[in-house]
Amino acid sequence: MIRMSKTVIGINADYRAAQGEKPALTYLTAAYYDSILQAGGLPVVLPPLAEEADIHQALDLVDGVMLIGGADLDPRRDGWMLHPSVRAMAPRRESFDRTLARVVADRRVPVFGIGAGMQLINVTRGGNLHLHIPEDVPTALPHKDNLDPAHRHTLELRPGSLMERVFGDGELRVNSMHHMAIDDLAPGFHVTARCPDGIVEAIESTSPDWFAIGTQFHPEADTASALDVRIFEEFVIGVKESREAVRIAA
Numbered sequence: 001m002i003r004m005s006k007t008v009i010g011i012n013a014d015y016r017a018a019q020g021e022k023p024a025l026t027y028l029t030a031a032y033y034d035s036i037l038q039a040g041g042l043p044v045v046l047p048p049l050a051e052e053a054d055i056h057q058a059l060d061l062v063d064g065v066m067l068i069g070g071a072d073l074d075p076r077r078d079g080w081m082l083h084p085s086v087r088a089m090a091p092r093r094e095s096f097d098r099t100l101a102r103v104v105a106d107r108r109v110p111v112f113g114i115g116a117g118m119q120l121i122n123v124t125r126g127g128n129l130h131l132h133i134p135e136d137v138p139t140a141l142p143h144k145d146n147l148d149p150a151h152r153h154t155l156e157l158r159p160g161s162l163m164e165r166v167f168g169d170g171e172l173r174v175n176s177m178h179h180m181a182i183d184d185l186a187p188g189f190h191v192t193a194r195c196p197d198g199i200v201e202a203i204e205s206t207s208p209d210w211f212a213i214g215t216q217f218h219p220e221a222d223t224a225s226a227l228d229v230r231i232f233e234e235f236v237i238g239v240k241e242s243r244e245a246v247r248i249a250a
């Protein structure tokens with residue numbers, strides 16, 4: 001039997017600690033792994049591993065990683081004060097995610113960060129965040145509407161970027177469900193999409209040896225446009241090309 005070797009993408013997940021008689025849960029929206037499947041990749045879920053050695057062994061088994069969205073990164077872990085608007089993610093998830101992101105970056109594992117996942121890449125590599133857009137950027141458009149999960153805004157794209165390859169020119173509207181955003185961008189990245197109010201909506205690595213992208217919007221969500229799936233196709237292609245380049249260099 002000829003075994004097709006699909007590009008394997010490890011995906012982190014959300015986590016809920018045990019509550020009374022309710023057991024602890026690992027869970028994630030199916031759209032994250034379905035988007036990888038639709039793009040021709042093979043998704044595997046990475047549970048919140050505590051040991052760094054286990055994370056290294058898990059990364060030996062995948063070609064790339066997708067960091068999903070979710071609740072807020074705890075700003076105190078980055079030396080900032082807690083903000084009243086912060087709804088921190090489960091500590092077990094955040095501890096794993098932060099170690100995973102650091103090891104992924106150190107090993108130059110191809111990565112796609114979505115929402116909180118993009119924010120995590122940025123703080124892991126020395127950037128920081130606006131903790132609450134309405135306070136930090138009072139002139140910003142609304143980036144979250146609790147009454148409208150389909151809330152959207154337009155984007156302005158960087159010429160020559162992956163984002164422009166996917167979306168081309170013309171007006172582009174994406175979903176928006178966040179109250180934090182990238183403030184200082186980490187070294188080794190450039191912004192490839194902004195909301196017209198200046199809020200960062202996509203980033204790409206500028207390092208030739210690391211294929212790393214991030215979107216603040218959610219191309220996997222039900223509210224995404226038909227073109228958004230192309231981002232996942234570009235990601236899977238980029239991961240495959242990165243891995244082939246490493247094999248040739250070896």
Ligand SMILES: N[C@@H](CCC(=O)NCCCC(=O)O)C(=O)O
Binds near residue numbers: 029070117119180
């Ligand atoms: N909490 C952060 C990141 C926003 C984010 O990832 N939202 C996704 C929510 C849906 C999901 O859990 O996938 C912020 O608000 O900036």
